[in-house]
Amino acid sequence: MSPEISGGLLRNRFNYCFHILESKLTLPLCYYLGLYYEVYRNNIIFEIDSKCVNATYTANDDGSVGVWNQTINLIGKYSSIKGGSTKVKNSMEPRTLEVKFDKQNQVGSYNVITTDYENYSLVYSCKNIRYHCYLYREQSNELKIYWIMANAQPTCPSDNQILDYKNSHKSEQLTTGYGRPLGERSNVVTVGPRGPLLLSDFPYIEDIQRFDRERVPERVVHAKGAGAFGVFEATDDASDICKAQVLKKGTKTRVLMRFSTVAGESGSADTVRDPRGFAVKFYTDEGIWDLVGNNTPIFFVRDPFLFQMFIHSQKRNPQTHLKDANMVWDFFANHPMATHQFLFLYSDRGIPDGFRHMHGYGSHTFKTVNDKNEFVWVKFHLRSDQGIKNLDPTKAKALAGEQPDYALSDLYNAIARKEYPSWTLYVQVVTHEQAKTLPYNPFDLTKVFSQNDFPLRRLGKVTLKENPENYFAQIEQAAFSPAHMPPGIEASPDKMLQGRLFSYADTHLHRVGTNHHLIPVNNPETNKNVKVCTYQRDGAMQTGHNQGSAPNYHKNSYNGPDVTNRDKHIEHATFESGMAARHEANEDDNYSQPRVFYRQVLDDRGRANVINNIAEHLQQCTDRDIIRRSIAIFANVDDELARRLAEKLNLDVPTKTPTASNIRSKY
Numbered sequence: 117m118s119p120e121i122s123g124g125l126l127r128n129r130f131n132y133c134f135h136i137l138e139s140k141l142t143l144p145l146c147y148y149l150g151l152y153y154e155v156y157r158n159n160i161i162f163e164i165d166s167k168c169v170n171a172t173y174t175a176n177d178d179g180s181v182g183v184w185n186q187t188i189n190l191i192g193k194y195s196s197i198k199g200g201s202t203k204v205k206n207s208m209e210p211r212t213l214e215v216k217f218d219k220q221n222q223v224g225s226y227n228v229i230t231t232d233y234e235n236y237s238l239v240y241s242c243k244n245i246r247y248h249c250y251l252y253r254e255q256s257n258e259l260k261i262y263w264i265m266a267n268a269q270p271t272c273p274s275d276n277q278i279l280d281y282k283n284s285h286k287s288e289q290l291t292t293g294y295g296r297p298l299g300e301r302s303n304v305v306t307v308g309p310r311g312p313l314l315l316s317d318f319p320y321i322e323d324i325q326r327f328d329r330e331r332v333p334e335r336v337v338h339a340k341g342a343g344a345f346g347v348f349e350a351t352d353d354a355s356d357i358c359k360a361q362v363l364k365k366g367t368k369t370r371v372l373m374r375f376s377t378v379a380g381e382s383g384s385a386d387t388v389r390d391p392r393g394f395a396v397k398f399y400t401d402e403g404i405w406d407l408v409g410n411n412t413p414i415f416f417v418r419d420p421f422l423f424q425m426f427i428h429s430q431k432r433n434p435q436t437h438l439k440d441a442n443m444v445w446d447f448f449a450n451h452p453m454a455t456h457q458f459l460f461l462y463s464d465r466g467i468p469d470g471f472r473h474m475h476g477y478g479s480h481t482f483k484t485v486n487d488k489n490e491f492v493w494v495k496f497h498l499r500s501d502q503g504i505k506n507l508d509p510t511k512a513k514a515l516a517g518e519q520p521d522y523a524l525s526d527l528y529n530a531i532a533r534k535e536y537p538s539w540t541l542y543v544q545v546v547t548h549e550q551a552k553t554l555p556y557n558p559f560d561l562t563k564v565f566s567q568n569d570f571p572l573r574r575l576g577k578v579t580l581k582e583n584p585e586n587y588f589a590q591i592e593q594a595a596f597s598p599a600h601m602p603p604g605i606e607a608s609p610d611k612m613l614q615g616r617l618f619s620y621a622d623t624h625l626h627r628v629g630t631n632h633h634l635i636p637v638n639n640p641e642t643n644k645n646v647k648v649c650t651y652q653r654d655g656a657m658q659t660g661h662n663q664g665s666a667p668n669y670h671k672n673s674y675n676g677p678d679v680t681n682r683d684k685h686i687e688h689a690t691f692e693s694g695m696a697a698r699h700e701a702n703e704d705d706n707y708s709q710p711r712v713f714y715r716q717v718l719d720d721r722g723r724a725n726v727i728n729n730i731a732e733h734l735q736q737c738t739d740r741d742i743i744r745r746s747i748a749i750f751a752n753v754d755d756e757l758a759r760r761l762a763e764k765l766n767l768d769v770p771t772k773t774p775t776a777s778n779i780r781s782k783y
Contacts, residue, residue, distance in 0.1 A: 149173050149181070152237075156264040171265070183215050194511045239263045273532030274525055292319050293326065332592070333627050334382045337427055338393040341376030342386075342471060342524040343591040344531055346580035348398060348541070354575055357492050357545055358484035359684075360604035362400040363575055371578055372397040372637065374594055375471035375527070378410075379430040385516035386523040387507060389466045389729070391457075394476030394498065395596040396578065399643040402602035407496060408620065411468060412461070413477040415561045416454040418701060420615025426454075441736035449745035452706045452773065453562050455753060459710050462729040463722060464506040470526035472537040473505035480598070480613040481546075481559050483606040485688045493546040493558060493608060495565055497572060498539040509729065531583050538579040542572035556705060559610040563709055590637045595624040603685050609692055630655035649677035707752045714754050727757065731764040744770045 154169035167188050174182040183199035199215040215226060231237040241261045273280075290298045298319055305317040315321065348371045354363045362369050376393035377386055392411040397404060416426050429447035433440040448454050460466070468474035478496030485491045507515070515522045530537060544565045551558040558565070584590040597620035598613060607613055624632050632638055634657070640646045651670050653662060667676035679685070714723060730750075737743050748770040751758035755769075762769045 149175055150267065152265040152267060154263055155266045156262075158262040183217075188508075188511060194508055194514075235267055237265050239265055272525065272529040274528050293322055335376075335627065336623065337378050338376040339382040340380045340384050340386055341374050341393065341591065342527050343372060343374035343584060343594065344527060344580040345582040345584070345590075346371050346373065346536070346578060348396075348576055348578045350576040352574050352576065354543070354573075355486065357486055357494070357543075358604045359487045360400070360405070360484070360602045361402050362398050362405060362602060363604070367401075369401075370399045370642065372399075372590075372594060373578065373580060374591060374596065375523070379427070383520075385520035387467060387512040387515040387520070389461065389509070389512070389733075391461060392468060392471065392474060394474075396476075396498070397594065397596060397638075399640065399646075400602050401643060401645045403640045403646060404600040404638075405602050405605065406596045406598060406600040407478050407498075408596045408598045408616070409476055409478045409480075409496070409498075411465070411474040411476055412457060413479055413495070413497075413564050414456050414460065415479060415612065416457045417451065417612070418453055418557075418560050418562050418704075419611050420619070422451065423612070423615065423619075426451075441733060442739050442742060445734060445737050445742045445746050446739070449742050449749065452749050452752070453701075453704070455706050455749060456562050456710045456713065458730075459713055459726060459753070462733070463718060463726050465504070466729065467507045467509060467512045468523075469505035469507050470523040472502050472527060472530060473500055475499050475504065476539060479561060480610045481608040482613075483608050483688065484543075485604050485606065489683075489688065491548070491606075491688050493548065493551050495544045497542040497544070498578065499542060499572075501538040501540060501577075509732075527580075528583055531580060536579050536581050538577055540577050541575045543575055544570040545573060546570055556709075557701070559608050559613075560701070560704065561610060561612040562704075562706070589635075593628055593632070593635050593637055595620075595628055595632050595635070595638045597621045597624065606688055629657050631657045631659065634658070634660045651677070710753045714757060723757075727760050727764065731761055734761070735765055740767075743767065745773070748773045 150173060152171045152173070154171075157169070169185070169187045172184040172186075174184075176182050181199075184196060185198075186194070186196040189195050197217050199217050225241055227240045228237050239262070241263075290301055292298065296319075301319075304320045305314050306312060307314065313320070348362070348369045350363050350365050350367045350369075353365045355365075361367060374393065374395045374397075376395075377384065377388060377390045378393060379390055380386075380388060394409050394411050396407045398407070417423060426447060429443045432438060433443065448458055465474070476498035481493050481495055483491050484494050519525065527537070544567070546554075546558060546565060550570075556563050597617075598607070599617040599621055601607070607617060628635065633640075636642065641648055649666075650663065651668055653668055667674050670676060671678070714726070718726065734743050734746060743765055744767060747758050747761050747765070747767065750761060751770065751772040758772075759769050
């Protein structure tokens with residue numbers, strides 16, 4: 117049975133609920149028992165945008181059938197309803213059940229239209245009620261619902277990947293890594309049937325040596341991830357602010373996007389409360405552009421010297437090798453600059469429903485330059501066209517145990533079903549003169565630009581349409597770096613960005629090797645309009661042409677690569693000057709923007725959820741002083757926030773931490 121059957125019934129309009137005609141369909145009571153999964157539902161009003169819908173039928177002692185319906189609703193929250201006095205409606209017609217649910221004395225009549233008795237059933241329900249359907253702009257006398265229910269959980273495209281491969285490929289001759297055909301692959305060479313192995317068994321030796329070296333070091337952060345390929349199309353003219361070819365209206369550029377959690381290891385769950393990495397690799401006509409951001413517009417620290425300390429606090433205790441709430445909140449208690457990000461993290465957006473339903477942010481301030489050598493400061497935003505959806509914390513914890521690859525699976529299967537996810541790229545533009553008047557450092561990663569003052573301006577759209585053919589080759593080996601920018605897009609003085617310009621490239625040299633730029637997924641020559649010409653040579657795993665016979669020094673007189681069109685390609689002049697020192701930023705305001713987020717961005721429900729989420733984690737601290745100091749920091753954001761946290765944690769409201777006045781930063 118297929119959804120088309122249900123679709124045909126849906127097109128059959130009735131004025132009232134029809135009578136189920138007599139049929140030869142026989143369904144003994146035992147056929148109702150068990151767990152059933154919803155494969156298809158015709159009525160989009162009922163269970164609006166719900167997913168993971170299932171029904172469990174059990175036999176009661178009195179001969180009735182108990183019904184337990186479960187779902188994940190529109191806002192990602194788990195809900196269920198149970199039938200309290202369910203009877204077979206007609207003993208002569210056991211295919212019809214009348215269910216009286218516990219909640220609000222609801223009654224539902226379920227009629228099995230047809231079934232194959234083993235896998236699928238088409239179920240019909242109808243109530244003679246009058247309601248106005250705003251989606252169809254019509255009045256109706258009945259609420260009709262059709263379901264296709266399955267005895268087994270519906271499979272996802274990823275479940276059948278290996279079967280799909282079988283159906284689309286023929287078996288080929290097995291060889292060694294060097295191409296020698298093999299005649300046997302199940303037994304090593306030994307001296308006699310019970311004798312020792314021989315080192316001359318090259319196929320075995322080669323295989324085990326390669327196996328011993330299959331793993332490369334996992335990313336020190338953002339280890340757990342998923343990715344896919346697609347296209348970016350520049351839909352709007354941006355020539356007044358940026359000369360980069362990728363942003364010229366009408367340009368289409370191949371992209372790779374990788375999503376990830378931050379603190380967890382490669383095998384960890386992707387439904388935990390954690391920021392999500394959000395990286396885009398554009399294969400532009402002017403080389404690689406890596407926009408390496410997160411699903412949050414801010415970050416925990418503003419100085420790169422603190423980054424590794426923050427990451428250590430989020431990872432495992434060096435002795436117990438366990439996650440440690442004392443470490444997490446001790447870092448917060450000692451670094452009030454993290455307040456903005458902590459509030460964002462413990463809001464509903466701290467656990468997005470997969471990777472498709474979250475926004476992405478370049479987070480840093482960047483510089484863009486136009487053809488006239490004029491520049492502006494910008495922040496990049498990638499807004500999900502699927503909308504924002506988040507997971508209920510209780511459901512997220514359950515998924516972490518039951519389906520730890522939930523987000524990875526969701527992305528892969530959506531693309532496989534041709535439900536292509538997309539994000540619209542926007543930019544906020546701030547002129548140099550405007551930046552001078554801001555009451556905060558415009559290059560502080562713990563701050564945002566107000567969208568009221570600096571509205572979003574559309575640039576284009578990214579659409580993902582292609583799953584990786586091989587995860588390791590195309591996702592695990594992908595190397596992103598914010599230092600990769602085409603002419604027209606440049607770095608700002610943001611200290612965190614400046615630190616990342618070095619750190620990302622450095623870690624790739626360690627993780628995937630000196631010549632990681634030659635790995636196909638990282639190779640700028642993926643774009644056929646790009647030809648890489650450098651004086652870089654040799655190194656481990658040099659798999660390219662190594663610049664052939666060209667001279668290996670610059671400047672030379674023998675037609676080696678040389679600069680052309682200097683004015684077009686040279687970086688915009690910088691103008692920073694000052695005393696070289698370890699400049700502190702203690703005077704910066706750490707609380708005004710978090711206060712706006714808490715009071716104005718969040719609604720009443722959002723504020724309540726933030727408080728519950730923070731309290732749940734804070735109470736895991738065994739050091740009560742850390743709890744008090746953390747609440748004292750939140751008191752600088754909002755008195756009510758601190759009071760409600762203190763109440764939940766059975767503490768007196770602590771005194772606010774000393775805070776500097778809001779001094780305008782200069783740069």
